Amino acid sequence: MAEPGIRASGYEIKEHVVQADWKTVLNTADTVSEYGATVDARNGELEAFLEFRSPAPEDPGEGPLAGLPVAVKDNIAVRDFRLTCGSKLLEQFESPYDATAVAQLKEAGARIVGKTSLDEFGMGSATDTSTLSATRNPWDLSRTAGGSSGGSAAAVASGMVPVALGSDTGGSVRQPASFCGVYGLKPTYGAVSRFGLVAYASSLDTIGVVADTPQRLESVFSVIAGSDEKDQTSVDIRSMQVRETPGLKALTVGVLAPDTADDPAVQQAVRDVETYLQSQGANTERVNLPVLEYAAAVYYTIATAEAGANLARFDGVRYGERPLYAENPDELVRLSRSTGLGDEVKLRILLGTYVLRSGFHDQYYGRAQRLRARISRDMQDLFTRVDVLVSPVFPTLAFPLGSDGLTPYQRKQADRYTTVANLAGVPALALPTGVYDGLPGGVQLTGPKGGDFGLIRLAKVLAGVFPPPTPPNYPRVWS
Numbered sequence: 208m209a210e211p212g213i214r215a216s217g218y219e220i221k222e223h224v225v226q227a228d229w230k231t232v233l234n235t236a237d238t239v240s241e242y243g244a245t246v247d248a249r250n251g252e253l254e255a256f257l258e259f260r261s262p263a264p265e266d267p268g269e270g271p272l273a274g275l276p277v278a279v280k281d282n283i284a285v286r287d288f289r290l291t292c293g294s295k296l297l298e299q300f301e302s303p304y305d306a307t308a309v310a311q312l313k314e315a316g317a318r319i320v321g322k323t324s325l326d327e328f329g330m331g332s333a334t335d336t337s338t339l340s341a342t343r344n345p346w347d348l349s350r351t352a353g354g355s356s357g358g359s360a361a362a363v364a365s366g367m368v369p370v371a372l373g374s375d376t377g378g379s380v381r382q383p384a385s386f387c388g389v390y391g392l393k394p395t396y397g398a399v400s401r402f403g404l405v406a407y408a409s410s411l412d413t414i415g416v417v418a419d420t421p422q423r424l425e426s427v428f429s430v431i432a433g434s435d436e437k438d439q440t441s442v443d444i445r446s447m448q449v450r451e452t453p454g455l456k457a458l459t460v461g462v463l464a465p466d467t468a469d470d471p472a473v474q475q476a477v478r479d480v481e482t483y484l485q486s487q488g489a490n491t492e493r494v495n496l497p498v499l500e501y502a503a504a505v506y507y508t509i510a511t512a513e514a515g516a517n518l519a520r521f522d523g524v525r526y527g528e529r530p531l532y533a534e535n536p537d538e539l540v541r542l543s544r545s546t547g548l549g550d551e552v553k554l555r556i557l558l559g560t561y562v563l564r565s566g567f568h569d570q571y572y573g574r575a576q577r578l579r580a581r582i583s584r585d586m587q588d589l590f591t592r593v594d595v596l597v598s599p600v601f602p603t604l605a606f607p608l609g610s611d612g613l614t615p616y617q618r619k620q621a622d623r624y625t626t627v628a629n630l631a632g633v634p635a636l637a638l639p640t641g642v643y644d645g646l647p648g649g650v651q652l653t654g655p656k657g658g659d660f661g662l663i664r665l666a667k668v669l670a671g672v673f674p675p676p677t678p679p680n681y682p683r684v685w686s
């Protein structure tokens with residue numbers, strides 16, 4: 208039986224508990240080297256960072272995020288840092304430019320301190336398809352930190368940084384955030400520029416934020432949200448017509464039947480939030496999403512088809528590793544890919560090619576597109592009736608690394624709750640609700656397109672009742 212989450216009835220949460228003034232904290236050579244030593248020790252156990260550089264003490268920065276150390280997932284470009292995408296093929300590749308989101312963070316005074324581990328090209332759920340390092344969970348080193356943004360989530364949960372950028376194509380910000388007990392936002396599709404994010408599946412890809420508090424998540428998201436001429440699919444959600452998320456008393460909440468999740472702790476987390484919202488006068492209704500059954504299949508058909516096309520650029524000619532000798536150009540491409548790419552990535556390129564093959568196209572890709580349209584419509588309809596949907600993030604808590612964990616098929620099926628938001632282009636936020644048998648658990652809030660700030664506002668309210676948990680072995684050094 209799962210223990211109930213840490214419920215905080217009668218417990219007063221002070222806003223901004225974990226708000227440290229990074230500008231003053233990291234302002235001398237001594238404090239910076241202390242910070243570097245803490246990160247070194249913790250990262251030795253967790254392997255969250257692929258690359259870390261202590262910030263310069265004389266450079267506290269100016270702007271709304273002045274001095275804030277930020278980690279960036281290693282499929283997002285940061286000038287002069289490597290951009291490996293967790294792949295051997297790009298192990299030595301350095302980015303000559305900044306992603307738009309990174310440029311905006313720097314402009315706002317944030318300090319980029321490192322690049323975090325990920326599943327190769329973002330393809331996976333446990334950071335273990337990385338050919339460079341598999342991140343461990345700060346709550347239990349034998350378990351995964353989740354994926355694909357496992358490095359970002361573990362870096363935040365273990366107090367190495369207060370905030371990190373991740374990418375979310377099918378759940379890669381929310382699932383690791385939830386496995387590690389921190390906040391993770393997948394924005395509305397296009398709300399944050401994708402310029403400088405290495406493409407996995409372009410119609411689903413988003414840059415998202417992992418943070419230790421919803422306040423911090425908000426301040427970072429506010430800086431990176433906006434349209435960008437370098438990404439023609441980007442939109443300014445501030446100029447979208449979105450219904451205001453009302454206060455709790457006037458809130459209508461859809462709650463996805465919790466028993467669709469395998470783990471009783473996951474079901475408990477959904478019920479905890481439902482019970483609290485009801486106690487505050489919110490109107491809750493249980494909803495059924497018939498499309499959920501198809502979400503993972505639709506997602507993996509579309510994502511692999513797009514991945515096959517996007518990864519064609521890694522041919523050993525333009526980027527990264529290539530063999531010392533090849534007889535001809537075809538062999539150069541073949542050898543570069545066969546030695547540079549890992550098995551999961553190869554599998555997905557093959558699947559993507561398969562679903563697009565002439566004769567199969569209509570049966571797989573065409574069908575998936577029609578189902579995707581249906582999923583979008585169902586979500587649109589849902590948000591005419593409810594302000595927000597509460598659901599599980601993943602059917603289990605953080606699973607064990609290695610052969611005791613989920614099978615590849617189970618892992619893919621388990622993406623059903625998160626992929627819906629990517630397929631429909633709507634925002635979704637994972638938040639922690641407590642500790643269940645020693646592991647963090649939480650729920651997902653999903654909202655209408657452009658409703659990102661509404662979700663964050665609700666997460667702030669819920670943080671007052673479900674405080675963000677801290678892993679016992681990694682106390683927050685800066686709070």
Ligand code: GLN
Nearest residue numbers: 329330331376377378379
């Ligand atoms: N687990 C999903 C996948 O493997 C999600 C990945 C992501 O969001 N980048 O594709």
